[in-house]
Amino acid sequence: MAELRVNGTLHRIDAPGDMPLLWVLRDLLGLIGTKYGCGVAACGACTVLVGGVAVRSCQTPLEAVDGPVTTIEGLGQPGALHILQQEWIAHQVAQCGWCQSGQILQAASLLRQIPRPSDAEIDAAMAGNLCRCGTYPRIRAAIHAAAARLAAEGPAAGNADGGAP
Template sequence: MPTRLTINGTSHDVDLPEDVPLLWVLRDEIGLTGTKFGCGVAACGACTVHIDGQAVRSCQVALADVWGDVTTIEGLGTPEALGALQSAWVEHQVAQCGYCQSGQIMQAASLLAENPSPSDSEVDDAMQGNLCRCGTYPRIRAAIHTAAAKMEG
């Protein structure tokens, strides 16, 4: 019996084994490749998505354990109207190689949903599970503060 998932506002019937990680459902079954495979053990954050607004590592959530609506980087904004975080990322030229950035943005979106005006230390604490091999952490922090200001104003 297929599992019904709501991903970025669209229902999908998925006929896969219950233990398949959500990451592979998103990438291989649904075709949403913005969510990246990084480590497979929830240590890098590249696969971060939201389930009911909560940031989770999709490599560690089995299909049977998805408890609500899923939002991926593709559902966070559109090319026509970039969200506050995505436009702040561009403004601060955060991405170098870009591989980790979808996970970084998804984690940052979860942070700002919970804390619309975080301090530097709160940003650092919230983002510490997301690794960036290029070391763009200062630009990530600046972009989060810029996005927070845009969202408040």
């Protein structure tokens, strides 16, 4: 039996230690915002935050999770979207939407590490998250806009759960 804090709630998980975090989240906890993409940590669709750092949940075994987990469902405050989610909408980033939860959580990890990233820093951080619709320029613009808002509004404007900005 493992204990796992997900989106601020402590869960007791009865699963083998080698079960991928992705399947714990989707199948055992019913948090289906985290998507299965490639299964080999190459596309980023399954990205979640563990202790505020982006990880590929399809290749992260339950026993390796060391810290609170934040999924797309837990990124915003209750009843409000996170600034990144708001900017994703404002910049019309999503098309098919499959990769977007992973993209947003990767961006949250980036902004936690580099509050005002350059284009090159955004491109480097987001390189492991694939978007088959090719919305990369919109993703970059949304990240810049979110970074500016977070700088202006302060850290309280983001969500502290799991270390997200």
